[in-house]
Amino acid sequence: MATNLLDFDAQQMTDWFAEQGEKPFRARQVLRWIHKSGESDFSAMTDLAASLRDKLQRDACITAPTVVREELSSDGTRKWLLNVGTGNAIETVFIPEAERGTLCISTQAGCALDCSFCSTGKQGFNRNLSVSEIIGQLWWANRQMGKDADGLWPVSNVVLMGMGEPLLNFNNTVSALRLMLDDHAYGLSRRRVTLSTSGIVPAMDRLRDECPVALAVSLHAPNNALRDVLVPINKKYPLDLLMAACQRYLEKAPRDFITFEYVMLRGVNDSVQLAYELIELVRDVPCKLNLIPFNPFPQTHYQRSDKDTIQRFRDVLMQADIVTTTRKTRGDDIDAACGQLAGQVQDKTKRTHRLMGARP
Numbered sequence: 001m002a003t004n005l006l007d008f009d010a011q012q013m014t015d016w017f018a019e020q021g022e023k024p025f026r027a028r029q030v031l032r033w034i035h036k037s038g039e040s041d042f043s044a045m046t047d048l049a050a051s052l053r054d055k056l057q058r059d060a061c062i063t064a065p066t067v068v069r070e071e072l073s074s075d076g077t078r079k080w081l082l083n084v085g086t087g088n089a090i091e092t093v094f095i096p097e098a099e100r101g102t103l104c105i106s107t108q109a110g111c112a113l114d115c116s117f118c119s120t121g122k123q124g125f126n127r128n129l130s131v132s133e134i135i136g137q138l139w140w141a142n143r144q145m146g147k148d149a150d151g152l153w154p155v156s157n158v159v160l161m162g163m164g165e166p167l168l169n170f171n172n173t174v175s176a177l178r179l180m181l182d183d184h185a186y187g188l189s190r191r192r193v194t195l196s197t198s199g200i201v202p203a204m205d206r207l208r209d210e211c212p213v214a215l216a217v218s219l220h221a222p223n224n225a226l227r228d229v230l231v232p233i234n235k236k237y238p239l240d241l242l243m244a245a246c247q248r249y250l251e252k253a254p255r256d257f258i259t260f261e262y263v264m265l266r267g268v269n270d271s272v273q274l275a276y277e278l279i280e281l282v283r284d285v286p287c288k289l290n291l292i293p294f295n296p297f298p299q300t301h302y303q304r305s306d307k308d309t310i311q312r313f314r315d316v317l318m319q320a321d322i323v324t325t326t327r328k329t330r331g332d333d334i335d336a337a338c339g340q341l342a343g344q345v346q347d348k349t350k351r352t353h354r355l356m357g358a359r360p
């Protein structure tokens with residue numbers, strides 16, 4: 001079977017070329033063709049010897065997941081549904097803003113962690129995405145939208161906030177991150193790539209050591225009793241361990257703060273008293289708080305906190321000198337907002353059955 005070169009970061013590409021008896025600079029040339037030029041046709045790689053082009057055409061390929069559907073929101077947000085085989089689809093979202101273009105990408109088909117307010121979690125877990133499926137989302141989105149007049153790709157920032165828990169697909173996620181950062185691929189600065197995690201403590205340490213990028217941590221509650229309910233992985237990695245891991249991460253992080261995400265659920269985690277508890281919790285961690293108005297989806301019993309409640313919660317944090325922003329909801333007319341990404345995942349955990357009270 002042909003080897004998919006979209007599965008390789010720079011080192012892996014060099015290793016593969018070495019196995020073929022080719023020099024490292026050939027690997028670099030091909031890497032640039034694929035990621036910098038968005039090329040998928042070996043015959044167009046004109047600075048390679050004809051014999052190498054023929055060989056690549058025979059033994060290799062450049063294959064991203066295929067797009068099943070594209071949707072465009074009235075606010076310019078785009079969503080792509082990508083087929084990743086065996087009945088699974090994942091979603092990628094592009095959010096254009098004046099100064100940047102942010103791509104929100106997925107790292108797993110489904111998610112095993114089952115946070116109670118998350119549509120992806122409700123589908124259960126199917127499998128980890130491969131490197132080509134993760135980086136392929138960026139590769140595809142850039143190609144689809146095309147370079148601007150200055151020759152720049154439209155995606156300037158990447159957030160790993162789509163479907164799945166990136167730190168539970170560690171190796172493939174890190175290879176994809178390395179490509180995002182590599183000057184011969186996308187050349188994004190570490191500050192422009194943000195990984196969001198529900199708090200997988202040991203993997204946060206590994207990320208810090210192997211490939212630190214900007215970090216967002218999904219907090220959602222200031223105490224263990226409530227967080228156990230909202231983010232069940234909290235039972236394994238409770239808040240004291242999580243806060244300590246954040247401190248350690250900051251030693252090597254490209255930014256000097258952690259972003260804490262806090263979804264605003266009406267009557268659940270949005271009281272002034274909890275805002276005070278939150279201030280205590282994060283007291284020793286340099287951070288910014290990002291409040292995310294809850295985005296509803298069909299099978300949920302949660303509701304979004306109202307505007308005034310969110311504002312009041314924010315005011316309390318701001319008075320304690322914690323920089324707090326409220327995330328603008330983008331693309332909700334095409335179900336592209338945070339936590340609404342559903343794709344269609346074949347649930348290997350049969351969670352949907354359990355939820356419906358049926359036997360798996």
Ligand code: SAH
Pocket residue numbers: 115117118119160161162163164165166196197198217218261262263292293294295296297338339340
């Ligand atoms: N698994 C990772 C990254 C993907 S989720 C994580 O949990 O951090 C990205 C963000 O969307 C997380 O902060 C998550 O808590 C939030 N989110 C999930 N469901 C949501 C919903 N229905 N409304 C608003 N935000 C949601």
Ligand code: SF4
Pocket residue numbers: 111112113114115118119120121122162163164165198218
């Ligand atoms: Fe998984 Fe993140 Fe959704 Fe939780 S919020 S179920 S970790 S994707």
